[in-house]
Amino acid sequence: MKQLLIFFSLFAILGVYGQENQTDFVFRQATTKKGSPAGSLTENRIDKNGGTLGSDDGKLELIVPAGAVNKKTRFSIQPVTNEAPNGSGKAYQLEPSGTKFSKPLRLVFRYDSKEYKDEMQSLMGIAMQDSKGRWFRLTKFILDTAAKTISADINHFSSYGRFDAVKLDPLSARVKVNKQLKLTIRYLDTDDDIPISEDGDLLVPLTPSKEIKSSTTAIWAVNGIENGNAEVGQISGA
Numbered sequence: 192m193k194q195l196l197i198f199f200s201l202f203a204i205l206g207v208y209g210q211e212n213q214t215d216f217v218f219r220q221a222t223t224k225k226g227s228p229a230g231s232l233t234e235n236r237i238d239k240n241g242g243t244l245g246s247d248d249g250k251l252e253l254i255v256p257a258g259a260v261n262k263k264t265r266f267s268i269q270p271v272t273n274e275a276p277n278g279s280g281k282a283y284q285l286e287p288s289g290t291k292f293s294k295p296l297r298l299v300f301r302y303d304s305k306e307y308k309d310e311m312q313s314l315m316g317i318a319m320q321d322s323k324g325r326w327f328r329l330t331k332f333i334l335d336t337a338a339k340t341i342s343a344d345i346n347h348f349s350s351y352g353r354f355d356a357v358k359l360d361p362l363s364a365r366v367k368v369n370k371q372l373k374l375t376i377r378y379l380d381t382d383d384d385i386p387i388s389e390d391g392d393l394l395v396p397l398t399p400s401k402e403i404k405s406s407t408t409a410i411w412a413v414n415g416i417e418n419g420n421a422e423v424g425q426i427s428g429a
Contacts, residue, residue, distance in 0.1 A: 226271030282352030327394035
């Protein structure tokens with residue numbers, strides 16, 4: 192008899208995220224190693240008239256407005272591995288670090304429909320890693336689901352990358368009939384704590400993935416069917 196395969200992906204996560212309650216978590220800021228190079232460095236010399244620079248993979252664009260610098264300056268983007276909790280895609284090290292800009296610069300991250308399905312786009316955020324390895328999230332950003340971009344204005348350079356407030360691990364899998372797969376939900380605190388200001392950027396410490404305690408209640412579904420069924424596969428939060 193031919194053996195069927197069940198494909199599970201990130202459809203249940205929004206229902207689970209919205210139903211969490213009665214939880215007790217440990218709060219601490221995420222601190223990780225710096226990302227390793229994961230692509231080719233791109234650079235451009237931009238003067239007082241402004242200009243743009245893109246990453247080698249086309250996923251990040253840096254927009255320098257007129258008047259941001261008063262002399263010709265070498266800007267560069269180095270793709271690196273994204274070490275942020277729930278990091279999505281690559282992170283990018285921007286140079287020159289330590290430079291004071293007269294006007295905010297804009298970062299534009301691009302993504303495609305293969306990365307996010309419908310409502311999942313709303314779970315994205317932008318994170319920044321400082322020189323000590325600490326991660327912060329930007330409190331102000333613009334998500335354009337039509338253009339498939341998430342952007343923010345920044346006033347200083349460091350390493351920036353996307354993260355997801357909620358992530359399923361594994362993100363997708365193929366499960367044989369009558370076999371089991373353990374799924375883990377990893378989500379981050381995105382409450383609006385009082386932001387700190389770093390060179391004009393409003394930042395909030397990014398917390399590591401939280402562990403769901405046994406008192407948590409959640410609704411699991413497969414392809415929109417609560418607990419699944421014999422046709423699409425069954426799932427349990429136990």
